[in-house]
Amino acid sequence: MTISKELFLAILSMDVYNRGYGAGIADGGKDDLDGLGEIGEIGNARLIDPLFLGRDETALDAWQTASFYALAYTVGAGVAGIDPGTTVISYRGTDAILNNDIWGGSDVINGWGVGPTPDNPRGAAHAGRVCRKRSCAGV
């Protein structure tokens, strides 16, 4: 049975909020460090290990400062309109209004209205770098 592209992408767009720093839900107790974790599967998609994509300590610090977070998935069979093997990247939207040492920088300041440039350390530029690390098919 196939799942529609729109539903599948909606699931992945929500999934990224539940993994990594500041995850919205936990699977290991109240103080879960990374929510559902950053490797594994969700439905027809397998998470690509962020370490494999080169996200090291320096990058993670820059991500959190800019209130940026993204995950990449390899899609399997069974999703209408998306070929198996396609890479999908899911980015968090606005989940931090003010700059805050606890959950990172402000999305309003770092993300809204900012376009990507190679040296721009803000959210949109991190998005560009995640895509360039592995060749991404647009969906």
Place this chain on the structure above:
Amino acid sequence: MKLASLLRLFPLFLLLALAGCNEDRWSWHQRLTLNVDTPAGVKSASSVVSCEAAHLYGAPVLPDAHSFGVGCEGEAIVLEVTAGRYLFALLPQPNAISVFFPGRDRTKVVEKLVKLRETRVLAREQYPRLVTFGDINDPESVKRVDPDDLAASFGPGVRLKSVTLEITDAPVTQGTVEAVLGWIGQANFIVPPDPTDRFGENRVFGQTIMPSDFIDRKTLKKIRDLGN
């Protein structure tokens, strides 16, 4: 809708997002202590971290935005169990609100927490992650330590006696991790990833922890910047 129209509306979006945003903040210090039985007697070590809680409320248009969070800065506990063999209790320290006010509404008890000057013995499920290194100068020799079987890592007669958490006025612990792990300030990984392991299926333990599990990210950055 054309881009120009959207841009003209941007100040309104900003105003809506920020109008009515209120933020309450609280801060405290907490000390985590490991007490270990060894053939040479009880050995203890602790680390004081600085913590902050923030409660954001009143934002009308951004339901995904965080509303309550706790963050701490400091470093891991370093305990020399036997000569040259170290036990580390990694960051983050246990959430003090969960320890001192389990099951209670966080926004309502944090005000009480910051006024406490009290110590609690942690339950087993509240313990931090424990690690050691086969060779303190080789990050890739990191090994997980079972809190129920320290003898497997450190030899007979070594046992974790207790772990305690205290709300305190003591200053934040600094420099003890770097004094033992001289390489930590310049490390981007503890164990680098396998460039062929796309899905992380073959991750080893050392690839599941990062330098910021030993020293908070902000302090690590300062150490790194000083070293450059």
